Each structure stands twice: as C-alpha cells, then as structure tokens.
Amino acid sequence: MRTFSLQLQLLVRSAAAPLVELLAPPRCxxxxxxxxxxxxxxxxxWISDRAVALPAGNLSAAAALGPYEGGLGAAIRTMKYGGVQGLARELGEALVPAIKQVSARAAFQVTLVPIPTDQGRVHERGFDHAALLATAAGAAAHLPVRRLLARVRSTEPLHGATRSARALIMQGAMSCREDVELPSAVVLVDDIQTSGATAREAARALRVAGVRWIAVVSVAYER
Ligand SMILES: [Zn+2]
Incomplete structure (x- = not known):
C-alpha cells in the first residue's frame, strides 16, 4: 500500500510537473x-556557440558545450533532479552548433538518436532527459530524431566507478531496433560524457545493426 501511494505520488508529480512549470514564474x-x-x-x-571537441575514440567525432563543473552541471542537475523538463528544450537547442560541428564531415544527412537512459531512472523522474534534449535539438536544427536504441538490461549508476568498471557495466547494455530502415549517419545525444563508455556501447549497438557513421554530442563533459 505504501509503495502504491508512493508510486501514485510520483505519478501525480510527474503528470503535474508541466502544469507547475506553467504556473510558477520560471527560474533560471x-x-x-x-x-x-x-x-x-x-x-x-555558459552557453557558447563553439563546442569543445572531445577525444572521439572509435567514433567519428565527439563534442560538448563545456565542462560539467559550473553552470552547465547546475543546469543539468536542475533539469534531471529538479524535474524541470523545460530546461531540456533550452539545452537541446543550445546543442545545435555542436551537432553542426561534429557532422561537418559526415557524408550523409545525420539523424539524432538519444542515448537511452536506464528505465528505472526514467520511471523515477517521469521523463527521459536525453530524448527531450534530442527532440529539442532536432526541431531547432531541422534534423530527424529517432529513438533507435533501447536498454536491454538495467545498469548500476556509473557515477563513482572507474573507467574500466564503467566499460564493464555498459558492455552489451543496449540494442538497436532492427525492424526499421536505419540511417547511414547518426549523432548520439546525451546530457554528459565522462569516460565515453555509454557512447561506445550505443555506437556498438548501432554498428551491429549497420549504421556506418556515428558521432556524439552532449551538454557537458566530465573528466
Ligand atoms: Zn541565470
């Protein structure tokens, strides 16, 4: 019963969040x-028109708006943990220069694909921040957005894990839809890039399915 009422509370809170956002004066x-x-x-x-290029590993390119320490991290925390979904639109639109930067050398039009969030965390928060970021960025950049990736199992939080532990945690955690026609070039969208383990796993799943060119952009990077 307790669990049920907690679930109900969360449901009401997530359902009412857009209304609360509308009624309360917006805060930075x-x-x-x-x-x-x-x-x-x-x-x-904090929001620059020039993205920071990041080490791309086996991806074609990687970029972020700036470091997590400071304003970008504060905005991400307000969006995710404060439940301010409207911020995803602002931050998603701010990703457009980064998307243009990484896709400059792509031979095909890019499709934006949000990196899927662990389902447990999506249920806790009531929204998938990466999907909201990608949707806003796609609308602002006039690029297609497709949710091609899914989590095939839940993963423990990466925060605090070492680089090698992160890679192990993420290994085989995602799959790509194969029942649809896939784009040739994809720009992955997420809120934070740290070790790159999550983006590498997303790229692995896309490659297995046949996507050839893959880059990643995020609001912030963390070292
Ligand atoms: Zn401010």
Missing part, C-alpha cells in the same frame, strides 16, 4: 533568478 536553472529558464547572464557565461 543555473543561478535561480526569476524570469527565464536560462537567464541572459547565464547564457552569456
């Missing part, structure tokens, strides 16, 4: 000032 997801989900000052300080 970084400095918390009233007026907008990302105020002009914070935009000027």
């Amino acid at each position: 997801g970084i400095c918390e000032c009233e007026g907008a989900l990302l105020c002009a000052e914070c935009r000027a300080e």
Whole structure:
C-alpha cells in the first residue's frame, strides 16, 4: 500500500510537473533568478556557440558545450533532479552548433538518436532527459530524431566507478531496433560524457545493426 501511494505520488508529480512549470514564474536553472529558464547572464557565461571537441575514440567525432563543473552541471542537475523538463528544450537547442560541428564531415544527412537512459531512472523522474534534449535539438536544427536504441538490461549508476568498471557495466547494455530502415549517419545525444563508455556501447549497438557513421554530442563533459 505504501509503495502504491508512493508510486501514485510520483505519478501525480510527474503528470503535474508541466502544469507547475506553467504556473510558477520560471527560474533560471543555473543561478535561480526569476524570469527565464536560462537567464541572459547565464547564457552569456555558459552557453557558447563553439563546442569543445572531445577525444572521439572509435567514433567519428565527439563534442560538448563545456565542462560539467559550473553552470552547465547546475543546469543539468536542475533539469534531471529538479524535474524541470523545460530546461531540456533550452539545452537541446543550445546543442545545435555542436551537432553542426561534429557532422561537418559526415557524408550523409545525420539523424539524432538519444542515448537511452536506464528505465528505472526514467520511471523515477517521469521523463527521459536525453530524448527531450534530442527532440529539442532536432526541431531547432531541422534534423530527424529517432529513438533507435533501447536498454536491454538495467545498469548500476556509473557515477563513482572507474573507467574500466564503467566499460564493464555498459558492455552489451543496449540494442538497436532492427525492424526499421536505419540511417547511414547518426549523432548520439546525451546530457554528459565522462569516460565515453555509454557512447561506445550505443555506437556498438548501432554498428551491429549497420549504421556506418556515428558521432556524439552532449551538454557537458566530465573528466
Ligand atoms: Zn541565470
């Protein structure tokens, strides 16, 4: 019964979240000032038109808007843990220059594919932040967005795990839909890149299915 009422509470909270966002005056997801989900000052300080190129490993390119420490990390935490879904739209739109940067050398039009979040965490939060980021970025960049990847098993959180442990945790954790026609070039979208283990697993699943060119963009990177 207790569990049921907790589930109900979470459900009501997630269902009511967009309404609460509409009724309450928007607050900046970084400095918390009233007026907008990302105020002009914070935009000027943290959201750059030039993405940071990251080591791509076996992907074709990787980039992020900037480091997790500071404003971008604050915005991500407000979005994910504060349940402010509207911030995903702002941050997704901010990803457009990074997407253009990584896809400059792709021979085909790119399709945006969100890196799937662990289902348990999606249920806890009531939304999948990577899917919201990709949808907003696709709308702003006029690029197709497709949810081609799924988690095939749940994974423990990567936070605090070593680089090699992260790779092991993610190994074989995703699969790609094979019942649909697949794009030739994909830009993966996520909120944070740390060791690259999650993006590598997503890329592995896409390659097995036949996708040839794969890059990744995220709001922030963490070292
Ligand atoms: Zn601000």
